[in-house]
Amino acid sequence: MPTPIVSNEPVCEIDLDAEGKHHGYVRIQFSSDRSAYGWQPVPIMSIKNGEGPVVVIIGANHGDEYEGVSIASGLYQELDVGDVTGQIIFLPALNAPAFYAGRRTSPLDETGEANLNRMFPGVQNGSPTEMICWWVTERLLPRTDVIFDLHSAGKSIDHHPSVKIRLIGDEAKDALQMRILELFGAPLGIVGDRVTETTLSSAAARHEIIYVSTELGGAGKIRPWIRDFAYNGLKRCLREMAVLPASLDLPPPEHKVALKAMQKGDQYIFAYKDGMFEPRVNLGDVVEDGQFAGYIWDLKAPWTEPEKLYFNKGGVVFCKRTPALCEVGDTLFFTLLDYEEQT
Numbered sequence: 001m002p003t004p005i006v007s008n009e010p011v012c013e014i015d016l017d018a019e020g021k022h023h024g025y026v027r028i029q030f031s032s033d034r035s036a037y038g039w040q041p042v043p044i045m046s047i048k049n050g051e052g053p054v055v056v057i058i059g060a061n062h063g064d065e066y067e068g069v070s071i072a073s074g075l076y077q078e079l080d081v082g083d084v085t086g087q088i089i090f091l092p093a094l095n096a097p098a099f100y101a102g103r104r105t106s107p108l109d110e111t112g113e114a115n116l117n118r119m120f121p122g123v124q125n126g127s128p129t130e131m132i133c134w135w136v137t138e139r140l141l142p143r144t145d146v147i148f149d150l151h152s153a154g155k156s157i158d159h160h161p162s163v164k165i166r167l168i169g170d171e172a173k174d175a176l177q178m179r180i181l182e183l184f185g186a187p188l189g190i191v192g193d194r195v196t197e198t199t200l201s202s203a204a205a206r207h208e209i210i211y212v213s214t215e216l217g218g219a220g221k222i223r224p225w226i227r228d229f230a231y232n233g234l235k236r237c238l239r240e241m242a243v244l245p246a247s248l249d250l251p252p253p254e255h256k257v258a259l260k261a262m263q264k265g266d267q268y269i270f271a272y273k274d275g276m277f278e279p280r281v282n283l284g285d286v287v288e289d290g291q292f293a294g295y296i297w298d299l300k301a302p303w304t305e306p307e308k309l310y311f312n313k314g315g316v317v318f319c320k321r322t323p324a325l326c327e328v329g330d331t332l333f334f335t336l337l338d339y340e341e342q343t
């Protein structure tokens with residue numbers, strides 16, 4: 001008889017079919033110099049109460065995006081089993097090794113810069129980040145109806161807060177998604193028209209799962225006004241889906257959403273010079289085609305004129321680089337156009 005060969009695949013400590021409120025870890029096997037027989041802990045929590053939609057709430061898909069961690073953790077602690085119809089699965093720090101390291105990318109994989117959201121569908125017995133992606137693809141997505149993937153740009157970028165959906169051609173699902181854009185309470189609501197290969201969004205698209213993502217600011221910090229409207233907004237969406245009770249008392253959306261289309265290549269300003277980036281517009285400003293955007297100063301020749309930056313395409317300023325120092329190839333800005341203008 002051949003010797004059985006067993007998998008080293010990720011293992012979820014909690015039973016996702018169990019009714020009630022449970023927490024534990026998805027264990028990612030990782031034999032390291034510090035811990036030969038150890039595993040990396042990815043926190044997971046579940047609240048399940050009978051039949052109904054299965055909603056997954058994800059934070060720290062990128063490890064330096066903190067609003068989603070606070071929102072997912074806070075909501076799990078606030079809710080009782082009796083508040084929920086169906087199931088909410090919480091993964092507050094999906095890219096846990098990156099989150100623990102205070103980094104966007106995981107330092108554990110061979111590259112030292114493993115971007116979880118570029119590694120789907122993952123590998124069963126791969127690197128730690130590949131294994132997290134594999135577990136999500138194979139073990140989580142088949143049981144999921146709706147995902148809220150709470151991003152916020154990370155340390156190098158700041159965003160005017162937004163929520164984004166992608167229409168999928170199903171009348172009922174798309175009506176719910178458009179309602180989610182209104183209910184979330186973000187200033188901007190982006191209607192996507194594509195997904196990028198190897199992202200969680202693309203993995204969800206293959207299962208026709210409703211996938212809602214956000215950019216809740218960024219810059220590697222948590223701002224109360226953003227965290228609070230998003231926390232209320234997520235609960236308003238869950239109430240709309242009847243996962244939380246209709247009787248739940250919540251404020252109306254904090255912002256009237258402005259619908260925007262996804263950015264295209266001509267809406268970016270990239271750095272074509274190493275130096276010190278000085279923005280001269282603010283996030284949320286509405287700018288014209290060709291409008292002045294800022295400077296790049298020469299670090300070692302401050303007596304020379306700085307390079308002037310201009311928007312090619314106007315629109316609302318949605319994305320701005322955070323650190324002042326920049327290098328050729330860095331994204332400095334991009335804008336968004338109104339959704340109607342694109343259709």
Ligand SMILES: [Zn+2]
Nearest residue numbers: 062151152153
């Ligand atoms: Zn992100």
